[in-house]
Amino acid sequence: MGPPGGVRTISQEAFDDLVKENIEELGMDPTEALQDAIETLSLQGVDLSGIVTCAPGEGGAKDNPVIQCLDGLKRLDSDFKIQIHDKEVHGELVALFDQLAHLCVEESGNAAIAMRNGGIELVCSFCSKIPVECDRVLLSCLKALTPMLYDIQSTETFKNSDGPRIIVGILKISKNFEILVNGFAAVAAAATGNEILKESFMELKIDELIMQTLSRQAEACIQSVYDAVRALLTADDNRVVASQVYGYARKFAKAGIAGALVDSLHEGITSPSLVSACIALKSIAVNDEICKYIAENGGIDALLRCIDDSGEQGNKSIARVSCSLLSKLAGSDANKNAIIEKGGFDRLIRLSSRFSEDPSVLQEVMSIISVLCLRSSDNAARAIEAGAGDLAMQSMQKFPLAQQLQRSSCLMIRNLVVRNAENRTLLLNNGVEKYIRKAKQNHESCRDAATDALRDLGLDDYNS
Template sequence: MGPPKATTRTISQEAFDEVVKENMDDLGMDPTEALQDAIQTLTLQGVDLSGIITCVPGESDVKDNPVIQCLDRLKQMDSGLGGQIDDKNLDEMVDLFDKLTEVCSVEGSGNAAIATKNGGVELICSVCSKIPSGCGRALVSALKTMASLLHDVQSTGTFQKSDGPRMIIGILNDNKQNLDILNSGFGVVASAATGNEILKESFMGLKVDELIMEIMSMHKKVNIQSLYDAIRVLLTPDDNRVVASQVYGYARKFAKIGIAGALVDSLHEGLASPGLVSASIALKAIAVNDEICKSIAEKGGIDALLRCIDDSGEHGNKTVARVCCSLLSKLAGSDANKSAIVEKGGMDRLIKLSARFDDDPSVLQEIMSIISVLSLRSPDNAARAIEAGAGDLAIQAMQKFPAAQLMQRNACNMIRNLVVRNPENRTILLKNGIEKYIRKAKQNHDNCKDAATDALRDLGLDDYNM
């Protein structure tokens, strides 16, 4: 067993204000000094001050904080909500939500934590459940606010206790034709499920997968960005509190009911689809086993990806190039798909792409990753890769970008797979001077040591451990 986890200490706003007051009254500190001393002392004691409004007494008041002002007014309105909201209240409510979203979205401000600590999550859940149908504008604003508040395990835990998942799925089910509500609603799903395995399970229990499939079928030509984000988050094992995540099983369910196929359809639209990048990332999250990877290929996924890769080079779109290469690398994990990619001219197309983006190591590292996967346990593919120019790519990129750690490591991995079963490739690469670049990568980057050592060994060098 590892060491016990340290318990984080918390403090109320009232207790914090009392510490500042005691510094002033008992120790004679001026207001600014009293505030700074309280912050420093409590921080050293391991007290979590997130969500605490740190203001100098006398110069400002907790109630002057814009987050608190918005929450107080929304609480008043929530307590008075009945069956209808008149236009005046509706406009004011939207303004309050929009202001709260704006201040809570400021990075580093701590405002989202302040809102959470002062009951913001519970309040927004309550308001959302009471907003009448037909008040779509207020609902969209409220959902955007909710997404901005769900920023850590505490806030998402409160969302869970407030029956937030059921409420959100209910809203989405009731508004399947309203794209604005769908977009903001799935934004809440994505924010809530990030880093929280319990909420992923809750949403799956509420059949969010079937709802996603239904909405994708209804809106085939429409890009709902947050829906793709929700798929990615629901299928990402990002909760370090659990030993074994269930997301692998969820991915299989997503594929089984047709979500993978629907995402492939969006790939066929190519660069014309505004959701191409998000759909590709979501599809990569679903492609968790050989069967799913092959089914994606059978639906034309490889053909679509290779076209997108070609087009990304033609149009200089680095983001599309990176994401599509990353997905293709995942699909290439299937031996059947490896053969299909190579037969469709994949090696030559990847090398051509590398020439288009020879100034961007982040693209080159993805290309090297695919070639590495394609060449794994396949001497024929390794030979094809060298013929296409993979060796030159490795040498030129390692020489040009010595500080690009991940690219350097991917290059070492690719070289290893190119030579481990192909002695003739070793001769070619060594003759062209690859050894010195591998040794530099090993010397300069800790994360390259193992990959570089393996590459040197498989190149047949005796002193590979040096």
């Protein structure tokens, strides 16, 4: 990762000078001089990401393959306007971009070296100048850009290089499928963890562009589009107090993106992008109106089919994301009833039996049952009839070290009993108290949930 604000940095030249000084003035051998420089600077809080660290005699920064790639690109960049239609130059550019992309993907340290030595500015410069009809060159250029966008420092450099406008401009006019895939991959990488870039993309009407792309490419799922939706709508920049992603999600829904994502769910478990589509749709489902819209357009039916199919085929990734999205939709009371009337409890319990050895799936099942039972004694009764109580106790007994599962179990038990005295008596008679107390004792993260469950079971010593 790049240095956050306030962290000290050093130039490549200053680092090389320090190593040289250790050799000439302190009499160290090259390897010792290098190691001493690294340790000294690290102890001083200097960030060394992006610095080429090699002992004298091993080849300096100029011999580093990333630096050599960038030097080659800089040489071509200086005369690119003159050589813009030179096929030989195009071939050389493709080779350099492809090598840079390979180096940066192969090792994260290479991405830092490229970023520190002007790689982002250089690639953005090329992206702005390469004619859109030069598909092969532009595609290689985009592939080289994305792995360099990996932290706040790199995405800020991208912003300062006019990156958002350049990428959106390419996406607006290109009809090449691979360029769209890699262009949206760059959007997703740039927007991750950077609230300012999310805002920049929204100002450039990325929502309308995403909708146009989903409409044009309806038969070919572009996973990077789904990834871009998720990145743009996730509040993941700890530099800001209040993120704007809630408002962006509403804009996405208004633009028709929620409906397009629901359509992709109907392709079912055979779709290679189903997991990404579910995650993207969950990020849009931010209020009751949108959740109901998704349900009215067949979202609940599609997810229940995915839950059934994932259990039959043993696909735990689809099982988890389907339950997670269904849990979000169940936040609407109208949707709760629809899920239950369509056999939701029985289907969830059946899924849990098929993934009885996977706590990550079990905790998702219990999370959605908790939501379905919230503030409803009738729903809690139906959940118990379907086997939710047995699921909680068996899971807590089987996976005592799975903290999140233990917590999800406590939360579900609380919702099963808080408004239903019959469930309270049944679970206590079946010995649920010992499992909750064990979770409370063993896991700090379970303490509050376990205390609430014990209290709502009617136990006087719930705080002990």
